[in-house]
C-alpha cells in the first residue's frame with residue numbers, strides 16, 4: 001500500500017478538501033438583475049464605498065470643520081445651534097404646535113412618527129414592482145419627508161447670520177503666559193481662583209484675555225471690583241498692583 005493513500009492532506013481547516021469552482025449559482029429563475037451576493041455584489045459595494053471614503057477624506061482635509069471657540073459657561077448671549085443635519089428638528093421646535101405646552105409633540109411624537117414610519121417600509125406597496133410609479137405610497141411618503149426636512153433646514157439656516165456668528169465665536173488662540181513675570185505671582189495670589197490659571201476664565205469669572213481696559217482701569221477694577229466682581233479682592237502693595245496690571249496688559253498685547 002502506498003503511503004498516505006485514501007488520506008486527505010488538508011493543512012488548513014478553513015480550506016475544504018474538495019475544491020469547489022468559484023462560480024456563482026444560477027439565479028436566472030429570480031426576477032430582475034441577478035448576481036451572486038458574494039463575491040460579485042459585495043466587491044462592487046466595497047469599491048464604491050472606498051471611492052466615497054477617499055473622496056470624503058480629501059474633502060475634510062481640504063476644508064477642515066469650522067470650529068468655534070471653547071465653550072464658555074459664563075457667556076449667556078451664546079445661542080447654541082445643532083449641526084446642519086439636525087437643524088430641521090431645531091426649526092420644528094420653533095413652531096407653536098411643537099413647542100411650549102406642545103413640546104412633547106415636537107420632541108417625541110412627531111419625530112417618533114416620522115422615524116417609526118420607516119419600520120412600515122416593507123409593508124407599503126408590497127407588490128413585486130420596483131419602479132417608483134408602482135410604489136406610490138412609499139414614494140409619496142419619502143418625497144414628503146425629504147421636502148419637509150429640506151424646507152425646515154432652509155428656514156432655520158436662512159435666519160442665522162453665519163458670518164457674524166463665526167466672527168463672534170471664533171476660537172481664541174492659546175496665549176503664552178509668562179509665569180516668570182513678577183505680575184504673575186501677584187495674579188496667582190489675588191485673581192487666579194476666579195480668572196483661572198492662564199487667565200482663561202472659569203465658571204466664576206470671565207477670561208481676562210481679549211479685554212479692553214487700560215492699565216489704570218485694571219488697577220481700579222482689582223481694588224474696587226467691576227459689575228459682579230466684588231471689591232477688595234486685591235491685597236498687596238502699589239508696586240504689586242502696577243506689576244499685576246502690566247502683566248495683564250502684556251498678555252492681552254500678545255494675544256492680539
Ligand code: HEC
Pocket residue numbers: 187190191192193194195204205206207208211212213218221222226227228229230233234244
Ligand atoms: C471672586 C472672584 C474674582 C476674583 C478673585 C477676581 N475677579 Fe475679576 N471678575 C470677576 C467676575 C465675576 C467678573 C465679571 C464681572 C461682570 O462682568 O459682571 C470679573 C471681571 C474682571 C475684569 C473685567 C473683564 C471684562 O470682561 O471687562 C477684570 C479686568 C478683572 N476682573 C480683573 C481682576 C483682577 C486683576 C483680579 C485680581 C486682583 C480679579 N479680577 C479677581 C470675579 C473675580
